Amino acid sequence: xxxxxxxxxxxxxxxxxEVTLRCKPISGHNSLFWYRQTMMRGLELLIYxxxxxxxxxxxxxxxxxxxxxxxxxxxxxxIQPSEPRDSAVYFCASPTSTGGGSSGNTIYxxxxxxxxxx
Amino acid sequence: RKxxxxxxxxxxxxxxxxxxxxxxxxxxxSQSFFWYxxxxxKEPKLLMSVYSSGNEDGRFTAQxxxxxxxxSLLIRDSKLSDSATYLCVxxxxxxxxxxxxxxxxxxx
Numbered sequence: 718x719x720x721x722x723x724x725x726x727x728x729x730x731x732x733x734x735e736v737t738l739r740c741k742p743i744s745g746h747n748s749l750f751w752y753r754q755t756m757m758r759g760l761e762l763l764i765y766x767x768x769x770x771x772x773x774x775x776x777x778x779x780x781x782x783x784x785x786x787x788x789x790x791x792x793x794x795x796i797q798p799s800e801p802r803d804s805a806v807y808f809c810a811s812p813t814s815t816g817g818g819s820s821g822n823t824i825y826x827x828x829x830x831x832x833x834x835x
Numbered sequence: 836r837k838x839x840x841x842x843x844x845x846x847x848x849x850x851x852x853x854x855x856x857x858x859x860x861x862x863x864x865s866q867s868f869f870w871y872x873x874x875x876x877k878e879p880k881l882l883m884s885v886y887s888s889g890n891e892d893g894r895f896t897a898q899x900x901x902x903x904x905x906x907s908l909l910i911r912d913s914k915l916s917d918s919a920t921y922l923c924v925x926x927x928x929x930x931x932x933x934x935x936x937x938x939x940x941x942x943x
Contacts, residue, residue, distance in 0.1 A: 750930065759935035760879070760922070772929065808878060823869055823924075824931055826878035 719744075721827035723809050729833045735797040738830045740809030741790055750810040750824060751784055751794050760808070766792065778803075799834045806831050838862055841923050841934035849942055852913050856937045858906040858923030867926035868899055870908050872919045873936065879922055882908075913941045 722741040730736055742749045751763040764774040766786040777784070781800070786792040796803055810824040841858045848854045860868075868885035883890065885897040885906055896909040906923055918941045923934040 748929075752933075760933035762930050762932070765930055767929070823881050823884070826880070828878050 721809055721811050721825055723807075723827035723830050725830055726828065727831045727833075729835065730799055732800055732834055733798045734834075735795065736799045736803075736832060736834075738794040738807050738809075738832070740792045740794070740827060742792065742809065743811040743825060744790065746811040747789055748812050749786060749792050750812075751792070752808040752810060752826075754806045754808060754829075755804075763794070763807075796832075799832075801834045804833050837935075838927075838932045839923055839925050839934040841937050843935060843937060845938040845940055847940045847942060848913055850913055850915060852941075853909065853911045854913055854939065855910075856908045856921055856923075856939075858908075858934055860904050860906070860923075860925045860932075862925065862927045862932075863901075863904060865904075865925045865927045868897075868906050869924040869926070869931070870895075870897060870906075871922040871924055871933070873922055874919050879933070882921070910939075913939075915941050915943065917941050 724739045747768050749766045752760050753763055754760045761776055763776045764784045765772050769786045782796055784794045806829045808829045809827045813823045839860050846854055870882040871879040872882040873879040883892050883897055885899045887899050889898045894911045898907045910917055918939055920936040920938050922936045925932045
């Protein structure tokens, strides 16, 4: 099992540019989480998908952020236009069971996408 | 108020010491509790689950006090390799809520 795969691992971009982060969740797990981590705020849930449908996007900071999960094996998180305050590590995660995210399940994280907006 | 609160530390302890981390959570309906470990510039990884009866995994002991909404992690006989950030995690539904973490540095 390859685990959760994210790309790019590192990205440096200029303010105003579009950023697209990609995630391949664990095969057969039909839920996916996007988290953002900063020193100031720690790990924050951005959005949760179940069966490819966004269930909770209340953590998405603002309209500049959007996420999609067109199929069970792929998700994107897009920031347009990017700003320096978006600099953070963005983690994608799959729950540990195939039953979707639910109480009792833990999650596996990808290695993260380290974003710097200058 | 953040849903999961932890002392950020850092905790600097010598090898062989015993160290304890505490965590409080605000949602009394929370059902599941965990400790994750995060090494520098790495992703968080599950260390252990926390059960109401308390549980132990080698040198690590986790305790849960539902009445006080309090979780603890005890590390005995600290090793240099235990140096990391320890994240307290609470599941209140489909998502995990993470504390900001407690930093531990074990020194020779």
